[in-house]
Amino acid sequence: MLQRRIASVVLSGALLAGLAGLAGGGTANAGALAPTPTSTSAPAHASHVLGTKPHVGAWLKGHRKSIRKAAIAISATTIGITPQALVAELKSGKSIAQVATAHLVDPQLVVDALTAAAEAKVAHGVTAGKLSQSKADAINAALPARIAKVVNHVF
Numbered sequence: 001m002l003q004r005r006i007a008s009v010v011l012s013g014a015l016l017a018g019l020a021g022l023a024g025g026g027t028a029n030a031g032a033l034a035p036t037p038t039s040t041s042a043p044a045h046a047s048h049v050l051g052t053k054p055h056v057g058a059w060l061k062g063h064r065k066s067i068r069k070a071a072i073a074i075s076a077t078t079i080g081i082t083p084q085a086l087v088a089e090l091k092s093g094k095s096i097a098q099v100a101t102a103h104l105v106d107p108q109l110v111v112d113a114l115t116a117a118a119e120a121k122v123a124h125g126v127t128a129g130k131l132s133q134s135k136a137d138a139i140n141a142a143l144p145a146r147i148a149k150v151v152n153h154v155f
Contacts, residue, residue, distance in 0.1 A: 071114065078113040079105050096151045107151055114147045
């Protein structure tokens with residue numbers, strides 16, 4: 001249960017970092033999803049909650065909107081549409097994977113883009129000394145399956 005929450009927190013931080021990279025004029029490649037020095041509040045805050053169980057849920061609840069916004073931005077950029085168009089299609093009852101397929105994009109590319117953002121954030125946590133390598137390996141191992149589940153989910 002705690003590993004699931006840790007993965008959610010790290011994914012959230014990665015998505016927030018991806019949004020910061022996109023706001024800076026980046027593209028959908030993995031290099032644009034790398035954490036930027038100006039977005040240091042997310043990793044510090046995320047690492048703060050990693051050590052204490054009760055704060056994880058509160059942190060996720062408090063950042064839910066920005067996490068969704070970042071996931072939409074990364075997914076829309078990967079698909080090649082605007083975030084507003086993606087949201088409209090999701091509201092009509094489609095999953096991100098169905099939207100990607102409708103725009104002739106392999107859904108795995110969306111999963112890969114979100115996973116790259118999350119892995120970049122995890123790597124940043126390791127180099128900053130906020131995460132051990134063994135925890136990072138465990139998180140990275142779980143990320144693709146968890147992200148694929150979100151991409152295939154109909155909201």
